[in-house]
Amino acid sequence: MPTHAEIYQKVAETLCESLNVDPEDVRPEATLQGDLGAESIDFLDIVFRLERSFGIKIPRGELFPESIFQGDPKFVQDGKVTEAGIQELRTRLPFADVDKFAKDPQLAKIGDLFTVAMVTRYVEGKLNGTHN
Amino acid sequence: MRWMWIDRFLEFTSRKSAKAVKNLSRAEDLFRDHFPSWPVMPASLILEGLAQTGGILVGEANDFREKVVLAKINKARFHREALAGEQLTYSVELLDLRPEGATISGAVHAGNDLVAEAEIMFAHLDQSRSQQVFGEHNFVFSGELKKLLGLARLLKS
Numbered sequence: 001m002p003t004h005a006e007i008y009q010k011v012a013e014t015l016c017e018s019l020n021v022d023p024e025d026v027r028p029e030a031t032l033q034g035d036l037g038a039e040s041i042d043f044l045d046i047v048f049r050l051e052r053s054f055g056i057k058i059p060r061g062e063l064f065p066e067s068i069f070q071g072d073p074k075f076v077q078d079g080k081v082t083e084a085g086i087q088e089l090r091t092r093l094p095f096a097d098v099d100k101f102a103k104d105p106q107l108a109k110i111g112d113l114f115t116v117a118m119v120t121r122y123v124e125g126k127l128n129g130t131h132n
Numbered sequence: 133m134r135w136m137w138i139d140r141f142l143e144f145t146s147r148k149s150a151k152a153v154k155n156l157s158r159a160e161d162l163f164r165d166h167f168p169s170w171p172v173m174p175a176s177l178i179l180e181g182l183a184q185t186g187g188i189l190v191g192e193a194n195d196f197r198e199k200v201v202l203a204k205i206n207k208a209r210f211h212r213e214a215l216a217g218e219q220l221t222y223s224v225e226l227l228d229l230r231p232e233g234a235t236i237s238g239a240v241h242a243g244n245d246l247v248a249e250a251e252i253m254f255a256h257l258d259q260s261r262s263q264q265v266f267g268e269h270n271f272v273f274s275g276e277l278k279k280l281l282g283l284a285r286l287l288k289s
Contacts, residue, residue, distance in 0.1 A: 018206075041203045045253055048228045048235050060231055 001128060004120070007054075011120045014049045018042055028117035036116075050119070056126045063122050064114065068092055069107075081105040089113070095121040136276055137181035138222060141284035147193045149225045152185040152280075158216040171216035178220065178240055178248050179208060186224040186236035188277055190254050193229055196273040203233060203255035210248045218242045232256055 002010075012026040019036050032038040038046070043064040051058055068088065069075040075085035086105060089098045096113040124130075143151040156163075156173055163171035183202050191200045214220055224238040233255040240248040 041253070041255060044230075044232050044255060045204055045206065045235075047232075048230070048253070052228065 004124060007124050007127065008116075008120045010053055011050070011123055012116065014046065014053055015116060015119070018045045018049055026116055028115065028120070030116050031112045032114045032116070032119075033111040038114075046119070050123060054123055054127065056123065058126075063119070065092060068110075076107050079107050081107055081110070093118075095125055134276060136184070136280070137177055138184050138280065141185075141188075141280060142221070144189070144192075144281060144284055147189075147226060147229065149223070150185055150189045151224075152181070152222045154181050154220045154222065156214060156216050156218050156220065160216070163216050173214040173216075173220070175208075175210050175248070178210075178214060179205065179250060179252075181220065182222050182224065182238040182240060182248070182250055183252050183254075184277065185222040186226075186238055186252055187254060187272070188281055189224055189226055189236065190229070190234040191273050191277075192281065193226070193234070194256075196270060196278060199257040199270055199272045200234075200254045201257055201272065202252060204253040206235070206251040206253055208248065208250040211246050212242075214240075214242055214247050220247065227251070 008028070012023065015021070015026055015032070015036065016023055019032075019038055019042055021036050025036065027035075030036055032042075032046075047058050047063060050056065050063075069081070069085060075082055075088055081089070081101075086098060086102050089096065089101070093113060096118045097115070098113070101109070101113055138152040138154050141150060141152045143149070156171075158171055162174065162177070166172065166174055187200050187202065191198065219242065221241045222238060223241070224236045227235040227237055233253060235251060235253045237251045238249070239246060
């Protein structure tokens with residue numbers, strides 16, 4: 001079982017290759033879209049590369065769901081994610097820092113959940129069997 | 133104009149690999165301007181040939197039900213120019229195949245010379261959304277590209 005540091009290093013390398021960014025730009029708190037410039041198609045590329053470099057299987061929508069709320073008013077009201085929506089995020093993305101997002105739960109900022117640290121935690125969970 | 137940048141498949145192993153050739157004829161329109169006294173195959177069209185070889189490999193894997201579109205060129209390296217009169221061989225291998233798309237790695241040779249290498253990612257257009265926009269018809273594999281594969285099978289049998 002690789003250490004957290006080893007997993008982080010490999011995730012960072014994977015993101016550098018996929019997004020063509022400099023290693024110094026890849027920090028744990030860096031957001032994939034906002035800071036590292038990922039576009040929608042890059043998420044599929046990242047999934048391919050993580051599967052290959054870690055030998056894991058990533059089911060469709062598990063790491064990068066295409067749509068979590070699907071416009072459901074129970075989850076989103078007036079551009080903000082509701083308490084039920086926050087709970088949904090905790091269930092669907094247990095490896096994301098939902099607490100941080102919950103402080104200012106604007107739907108427009110939901111992309112900020114997807115950080116380098118989040119991907120690292122996901123891979124770590126996959127490798128140690130926390131989520132299969 | 134037919135947007136076909138491979139002439140024929142030499143080998144095709146479903147869900148695994150494919151090899152195709154492209155003959156660069158001096159009579160092709162593109163060499164009139166690219167360039168008048170130095171007929172060199174544009175690198176972008178070399179990539180297109182590689183993408184067509186790989187795209188058919190990816191499309192065939194799901195019996196051409198998916199709309200396979202080039203999504204991203206992960207990396208590409210060009211080692212030398214390819215000139216009119218040469219025959220390019222495109223060799224591709226399927227690296228990954230998922231419901232959302234696929235990745236191939238490919239190499240282009242002229243004789244024994246390595247001309248280019250690339251890794252290309254394809255996406256399967258979202259089935260529900262693409263059906264709304266494009267309907268049932270698979271505009272990617274409409275005929276010509278699939279016929280190439282038919283020809284290869286015919287010659288083999």
